[in-house]
Amino acid sequence: MLRKSVSVFLVAVMTAGLLAGCGSPGNNMAGQDTEKIGADEPSADADQALAEDAPGSSDLSGQEPYTVRIVADGFGSDEACAEISAAVSEITRAKFNTDVELVRYDFATYVDKVQTELASGEKIDLLGGVSDISIPSAASQGQVLALNELLESDGKDILADISAEDLGSTSVGGQVYAIRNNKELGLGLGFACNAEMLESLGIDYSNIKSEADMEPILQAVKEKYPDVYPWGSDSGAMGDFLLAVDWLGRDFGVLMDSFDDSDTTVVNFFTSDEYYELCKRRYEWSQKGLIMPDASINTEQVASLMGAGKVFCATTETKPGIESQWERNTGIDITIIDVVPDYTMTSNLNNYWFIPYTSEQPARAMQVLNEMYSNPDVANLLIYGIEGKYYEFVDEESGVIDYPEGVTSDSLGYTVTAWHFPNELIAHKWVTDGADIWEDTIRFNKDCHPSQAKGFVWDSTDVTNEVGACMTVKNKYLKGLNTGDVDPDSIWEQMKEEYEEAGIQKIIDEKQKQLDAWLAENK
Numbered sequence: 056m057l058r059k060s061v062s063v064f065l066v067a068v069m070t071a072g073l074l075a076g077c078g079s080p081g082n083n084m085a086g087q088d089t090e091k092i093g094a095d096e097p098s099a100d101a102d103q104a105l106a107e108d109a110p111g112s113s114d115l116s117g118q119e120p121y122t123v124r125i126v127a128d129g130f131g132s133d134e135a136c137a138e139i140s141a142a143v144s145e146i147t148r149a150k151f152n153t154d155v156e157l158v159r160y161d162f163a164t165y166v167d168k169v170q171t172e173l174a175s176g177e178k179i180d181l182l183g184g185v186s187d188i189s190i191p192s193a194a195s196q197g198q199v200l201a202l203n204e205l206l207e208s209d210g211k212d213i214l215a216d217i218s219a220e221d222l223g224s225t226s227v228g229g230q231v232y233a234i235r236n237n238k239e240l241g242l243g244l245g246f247a248c249n250a251e252m253l254e255s256l257g258i259d260y261s262n263i264k265s266e267a268d269m270e271p272i273l274q275a276v277k278e279k280y281p282d283v284y285p286w287g288s289d290s291g292a293m294g295d296f297l298l299a300v301d302w303l304g305r306d307f308g309v310l311m312d313s314f315d316d317s318d319t320t321v322v323n324f325f326t327s328d329e330y331y332e333l334c335k336r337r338y339e340w341s342q343k344g345l346i347m348p349d350a351s352i353n354t355e356q357v358a359s360l361m362g363a364g365k366v367f368c369a370t371t372e373t374k375p376g377i378e379s380q381w382e383r384n385t386g387i388d389i390t391i392i393d394v395v396p397d398y399t400m401t402s403n404l405n406n407y408w409f410i411p412y413t414s415e416q417p418a419r420a421m422q423v424l425n426e427m428y429s430n431p432d433v434a435n436l437l438i439y440g441i442e443g444k445y446y447e448f449v450d451e452e453s454g455v456i457d458y459p460e461g462v463t464s465d466s467l468g469y470t471v472t473a474w475h476f477p478n479e480l481i482a483h484k485w486v487t488d489g490a491d492i493w494e495d496t497i498r499f500n501k502d503c504h505p506s507q508a509k510g511f512v513w514d515s516t517d518v519t520n521e522v523g524a525c526m527t528v529k530n531k532y533l534k535g536l537n538t539g540d541v542d543p544d545s546i547w548e549q550m551k552e553e554y555e556e557a558g559i560q561k562i563i564d565e566k567q568k569q570l571d572a573w574l575a576e577n578k
Contacts, residue, residue: 115151121416122154123147123180123423126169127437129470131159135440139469143436151422157437159470173198176413180420181427183408183475190407191514194227199409201230205421210234212429220510224401227514233407234424237478239496241399241503243373244297247381248272250388252280252367260392266297267336269368269392273345276367284347286340287366289357293350293537295370296333300324301400301506304513306522307529307559308566313398313506319574321567323559325529326551334536334543341539350538358384373397375495379487383464399503401511408477428477438473438482445469446483453490454483511573518565521558528553 131139136157144154160168172179182199193199206214213234221240225233246269253260256275263269273285286293301313308321311329324330340346347353347366360366362385371377373393381389408427410420426433439446439456445467446456458464464471473479480493515522532550535541 118152121419124156125181126158126179127183128165129159129472130161132468135469178413179411180414182411190232191227194232197412199232209421210425212425224404233409235404236406237480238474239374240403240500241397243397244395245373246368246392247371248368248390250390253390284366286346287357287360288350288353288538291351291353297394299395301508302402305402307525307562316507321563337539338542346539351534351540362386375499376488376492397503400506400509431481434482437476440469449486455490456483457486518562521561524557525559528557
């Protein structure tokens with residue numbers, strides 16, 4: 056494989072900004088047979104790897120010994136990763152004569168450490184938990200491998216479970232470059248509130264349908280609990296906008312209302328009337344004391360602030376299990392106020408697994424990835440660790456688990472983040488989520504309203520410089536506006552001019568052209 060520079064790959068990571076669900080326009084695979092997805096000729100390297108690794112029968116235990124190195128985000132101590140690797144290897148060695156080596160890097164250092172490893176050509180067979188990679192950029196620079204032939208030969212369980220539309224959303228030129236995680240595939244939006252405080256207010260919150268509708272509740276909190284901030288920021292961020300926006304790839308250019316099938320006009324959200332009204336309202340609320348002061352420079356996580364009784368609420372994405380997730384993180388009872396109904400867009404396929412160019416035997420990597428996706432024993436080990444030490448059953452028949460007595464998330468030495476691994480829906484259920492969490496998630500995925508642009512994938516390759524320049528403008532203003540620290544009237548026209556100078560219109564025009572072509576082909 057070519058040992059290309061990782062610099063463009065990392066530029067894509069930094070400029071993707073939020074959640075990148077990217078691919079190439081017109082390359083959606085809907086309508087194609089997922090049992091025969093390999094349209095392009097495989098590379099010579101892929102041919103050689105397949106020839107070496109395919110023993111000619113379904114029994115793969117006679118392959119040459121190999122170790123698949125898995126790199127994932129989230130903290131894992133050396134001891135925990137070694138112990139879990141050994142347990143998984145017992146399974147994969149019997150099936151594939153393959154050991155696994157699991158490496159986890161904490162969220163704060165993950166991108167930098169992956170950057171260093173890829174730049175140096177260090178072997179990574181499976182790279183997971185990455186949500187900010189532009190797939191077209193990574194693919195065009197040779198940082199990740201095309202997976203079509205590998206899926207056909209060694210990933211049949213993955214192919215059987217992931218729709219052609221979802222495969223198309225991680226494809227470029229008909230070639231699949233990433234496997235999306237099997238988790239919730241949509242979102243709603245709302246507020247996570249301190250349940251005890253909310254109940255004490257005696258206010259009916261059933262009719263709250265917008266962010267603006269929250270003002271009476273925030274005002275009541277301020278009056279009843281003067282030492283509590285009604286609304287807090289999460290380490291300086293308040294980026295859930297409580298609008299059903301389709302982000303079309305999460306850089307610039309959006310559909311303002313994914314529920315409105317009649318309007319396919321791409322606009323810059325960050326200079327839109329809707330964003331101005333949101334920023335103006337938050338500024339006014341900040342002046343009234345409804346938002347914590349200096350929210351844009353707050354360095355504390357909002358869950359910690361809520362758990363300490365310093366903050367009443369925060370915005371949140373909503374999904375099955377979100378209430379218990381907040382309760383685990385805050386240590387208090389939480390009530391979720393739903394504002395935006397559940398919907399789904401391409402950007403919701405926002406956590407992927409890749410086979411990087413540094414894998415020495417990609418077919419062996421795909422065999423293990425397929426096992427991670429389809430084998431509950433492997434999934435449980437990677438997600439939760441060793442039974443009896445890392446977790447114990449509360450209800451074994453229902454697959455409900457909890458920490459063993461005396462063990463906490465802080466003492467575990469291993470971050471439990473089910474949705475960072477390929478398929479949480481075949482794993483155990485955490486006690487606070489309940490026995491029905493995965494059935495609820497499957498139902499949620501089916502019931503989410505699809506955006507009219509669901510399946511469209513945005514290729515920003517031709518406007519990379521403009522995206523980078525506009526990201527600089529966005530980062531200059533975003534936190535201050537989102538948190539109400541800055542009056543939009545004081546900077547709005549200047550900000551619009553800076554976006555224009557950075558090339559925002561070129562981005563909008565290119566995205567509109569690609570979306571129009573996709574709609575003509577798919578609608």
